Amino acid sequence: MLTRRPLMRWVLILFLIAFPFIFPSNWADMAVRTSILVLSLLSVVILTGWVGQISLAQAALMGVGAFTAAQLTNHLNLEFPLHAIAAGGAAAAVAIFIGLFALRIRGLYLAIATLAFQWAMEASFLEWHPFSGGFNGVKIDPLKWPCCDFSDVKLLYFLVWPTTILLILMVANLRDSKTGRAWFAIRSSEVAAKTLGINVTNYKLLAFAVSGFIIGVAGSMNLNYIQSATPLDYNFQRSILFLAIAVLGGIGAIAGAVVGAIAYVFSDQYVFTLADFLKDKTDLFAGGLLIFTILQNPAGIIGVREQLREKAAERHARKERRGQKRSIVLEPATETGAALEEPELVGASADAGGPPPVSGAQQDRDDERKAASQRLAAYTSARGQRMERSSAAPMLEVRDVTIRFGGVVANDAVSYEVRPGEICGLIGPNGAGKTTNFNCVNGLLVPNSGSVRFMGQDITDKAVHGRAKLGMARTFQLMRLFPRLTVFENLMVGTHLQNDSGFGSNLLMLGRTKTEDRRNRDRVKEVMSMLGISEHAESRVAGLPFGILRLIELGRALVTQPRMLLLDEPASGLDVSETDAFAEILFKVRDEMGHTIFIIEHDMRLVMMICDYLYVLEFGRNLAEGFPQDVQSNPAVIAAYLGEESVA
């Protein structure tokens, strides 16, 4: 994590070892303070930057760690490495307690809950003498080992920095594993995360636990540094300060925590002592700089370099683009990322007649298009002769599903079944209740009555991620991609269920995690090349053309290796040639990869082209079912949906 170049890594390690010997001892002191702050900010980065949960109670958690460590030292004689783990554990437990409420609620409410918690803990610390020693706090003796006396900051330095670096490395491992991907997914869209099989509850709690543990350890380190813990050290202002410095440094990245901490400690020591009017004004500047950072550069200090690089790249790209008429404009976005930013997912619109997503020279494209439409016609005519459904037991069985929203009956005793190997369609006029029904199949809604069976199991009450585990994947009409991640990373999130390695393995990046990771990468690359989106692998999703976005979402669903794909209006927003390309891919998905497909679609041309069997809904009720050509000529359907004239 520290740096990718091995030489630089060694130089850095040597520098860190030599640091207390090269520089005056007040620098070692600053370094110790920095390391404590780095861990504090890291806990904010994880929780707010990566999982999108605002916590204003980080100082209270740090206090829990510090007081726990202090009591353990004084009563049980438990010293640094051991009491740090206990302190981390205690803070993690409290953090999970807060996190439990975050499950019910979303970001905004959590801010209130953590604010109230910080307030309550502050009052408790002041009055709860046995734990916190009241206003004057708890004192401990300086840490002493037979070999060394840690009241010397130069020695303490060799205790706190290795701890900090160890924790940073482990957090970096988590970030690069399925855990980190799950966190990023939750930050952008909990619903999408669930449909990919991520247990949102567990991963949110995990984030709280990890963040709590880290700040608890920071608390114990702070205790050993100042040899006391008082309630005033862990007050509300401190919580705000952590958030402010983390945003200032760059809340989306570990480097942001490091840079923020260094900048703060350095300026606290030197800049704010320069003149009288600056004295003790760090709080004023922290508030002001937080506001300034959000307005000017949400990626924080570490984002500055990226911003400059992007500007240069943009200039370069503009030069290259000259002469070319059309081009795909990639929205500038940063790796370290304006972590708070969630760019809007509006694809650059692909106007009718524009190039299909798979690029190539114009001539090739025309040929390709012709060939594609011929192949499509072949598929469709082959299907046309098939006039009976497979006799296999249904894969998905929906029985009498009724869903009410208040007084509105969105689904009224809807029933249908999807057989394995089919491309089955659900159609109906706007407002017929198709998407509502889909949400029910998928688990986002629980029906008021009726049942849903999948693979022979009753899944009516099963959680969304549990259904994903059984082999159900879906896409959304209004796409739910993770706009801050690259195309490749978006698909990697889809591999979540293909990992068996546990938290410990992720934390330490054991061989197992690495092997899985390699396998998943290959799988993602395979799917990307099948869909023809490999060239966009490293592009950020925000700003890509609509047609590509549809393919990415399909790809993300495919890498979960589902038994059944639920597609919610996948062709809306696509032009004719894109739709044809999409149809061909769907045939491939079914015939070569063997996934059953269940699709809601408005584009009747596509439906008639690809579907083996159709169900029609109207006003939340079953209207008709049958093979496409029958449905097409069914008078009731024509009246309800297709209008007076039949569709060409």
Place this chain on the structure above:
Amino acid sequence: MKLYIELFILGLPIAGVFALIATGVIMVYRASKILTLAQGAVAMFGAYILYQLNNDPAKTGGKGFGLTIFIALPLAVVLCGALGYAMERLFLRPLRDRPVLVSVIMTVGILALLTAIAGHTWGYDRLAAPKIAPEGQVRIAGITLGYDRLFILGLTALIMLAVVYLFKYTTLGIAMRAVADDRRAALLMGIPADRVSSLTWVLGSILAGLAGILLSPIVELNPIILTLIAIPAYAAALFGGLTNLARMVIGALVVGVLYSIVPAIPFAKNNDFPGERELAIFAVVIIFMFVTGKSVELQEEEI
């Protein structure tokens, strides 16, 4: 028992003040979907503005312009409104197209800035807050009540009625609700959505400032304590799902009365139970969340 009844009644004006703060939170949330965490800081700042305008250094020491309360109070209210306008205009409007989380963190920044400014200008020591209510007390049915509490109760009730009237029956109120429901549609109907949302910040800040002015003689004039006193008000706003005024008032009554009664409950009084008042309010926040959590979740991420 009499003690509890007395404390219950004493809790009502506090509930009223919480309701004022929460109304501002709800207004802003409805118009711009932003949960402002700075509301407590604005309340605190309002109290200090009045202190600055009203305090006479010649008599009581400290800073101040020594204006009479009849000039100082309206002026303080106007200044609170200006503060709200400035916050929206300078800090929040530029963030409109960014995620809500960013705006919420921005309000934390505003909170940090306001408390720091107040701390550096007026210090962290407790100051004597200007009293705007008449002195003296009255005995009703054997219970002694200060005029100040009655005054607060009456004033907050009046203000709340005015707010409800504004929301329900005026064009402005309807415009506010329209902007809250669908900003784009409201714009198409010719509603100046920008001006409407700025106005909610102005009104919200005035309410918060008034609340701070009313609370500071009861609690104390200190930048942090007065800022954090808004937390029970957030609990009340939460109970109203950040949108519903009537439910919010019920929530405010619960927290206001609790705030007043909890410290007198025997096990709390013996100091066996640390931070009883704050912990009780925290518990209420949690309970309120479980009561209202679900409905809001669906609002925020529609499936």
